[in-house]
Amino acid sequence: MAISKDLLNEGESIVISTRTHPKALLLPLLALVVLLAAGVFVQTRVDQDIVTKVVWAFVAVGIVWFSLRPFLIWLTASYAITTRRLITRHGVITRRGHDIPLSRISDVAYEKDLIDRLLGCGTLVISDASTHGQVALPDIPRIEKTQRRLSDLLHDLHSDGRRDEGV
Numbered sequence: 001m002a003i004s005k006d007l008l009n010e011g012e013s014i015v016i017s018t019r020t021h022p023k024a025l026l027l028p029l030l031a032l033v034v035l036l037a038a039g040v041f042v043q044t045r046v047d048q049d050i051v052t053k054v055v056w057a058f059v060a061v062g063i064v065w066f067s068l069r070p071f072l073i074w075l076t077a078s079y080a081i082t083t084r085r086l087i088t089r090h091g092v093i094t095r096r097g098h099d100i101p102l103s104r105i106s107d108v109a110y111e112k113d114l115i116d117r118l119l120g121c122g123t124l125v126i127s128d129a130s131t132h133g134q135v136a137l138p139d140i141p142r143i144e145k146t147q148r149r150l151s152d153l154l155h156d157l158h159s160d161g162r163r164d165e166g167v
Contacts, residue, residue, distance in 0.1 A: 003017050003078055003080035003087055003089065007080075007087060008082060009084065011083075012082050012083055012084045012085075013082060013083050014080050014081075014082050015081045015082060015083060015149060015153060016079075016080065016081040016146055016149055016150075017078065017079070017080040017081075018078070018079050018080075018140060018141055018146070019074065019075075019077055019078045019079065020074055020077055020138065020139045020140070021119060021120075021121035021139040021140065021141045022074075023115070023116075023119050023121055023139055024070070024074050024138075024139050025070065025071060025074055027070070028066060028067040028070040028071060029067070031062070031063075031066035031067050032063060032066070032067040035059045035062045035063050035066070035067070036059065036063075038055070038059060039055060039056050039059040042055040043055070043056070069092075072092045073090070073092060076089075076090060076091060076092050076095075077089070077090035078090070079137055079140065081146075081149070081150055081153065083102075083153065084101060084102055085099050085100060085101045085102055086098075086099065086100045086102070086105070086126065086135075086150075087099050088135075088137065098135065100126065100128050100135065102153060102154060102157050103157060104128045104129045105126055105127070105128050105150075105154055106127050106128060106129060107125075107126070107127035108124070108125075108126055108127075108147055108150050108151050108154065109124075109125045109127075109147070110122045110123060110124050110125065110140075110143045110144065110146075110147045111123045111125060112143060116139075116143070120141065120142060120143075121139050121140060121141050121142075121143055122139075122140060122143035122144075123136050123137065123138045123139070123140070123143075124136070124137040124140045124143060124146060124147060124150075125137075126150075
């Protein structure tokens with residue numbers, strides 16, 4: 001989806017590529033509606049041109065901050081699970097990334113609240129052998145399928161390692 005093939009090493013392939021569930025855009029959409037409603041309300045009720053212009057300026061700033069910014073953050077965040085690692089990328093101006101080799105992942109769990117259950121998403125919680133301990137990826141679509149697929153990859157990785165050791 002959003003992970004570039006240039007990020008992959010030789011022999012590595014993308015198993016799952018996704019971004020945050022569109023649920024993350026519900027509050028920004030609500031903010032857009034409320035801000036526009038406030039602007040229209042003031043424009044229809046107040047006869048002073050300067051007050052209307054000031055309110056619309058605040059509405060424009062609010063739309064950029066509460067609607068456009070979250071949309072750009074959602075649009076630029078992506079997660080991928082490859083045959084070798086978990087890749088996360090996010091950021092609009094400054095891009096940040098985090099790669100976790102599958103061999104360092106010790107546990108994969110997920111969390112779903114009531115709204116997540118209704119929308120089919122959840123938080124993927126990955127425990128690894130680093131100093132950070134856990135990485136939480138919020139609002140992952142089809143969370144149970146993603147968790148099962150990642151668990152299968154980890155099982156295959158550890159099974160191959162045991163066969164190489166002669167166990």
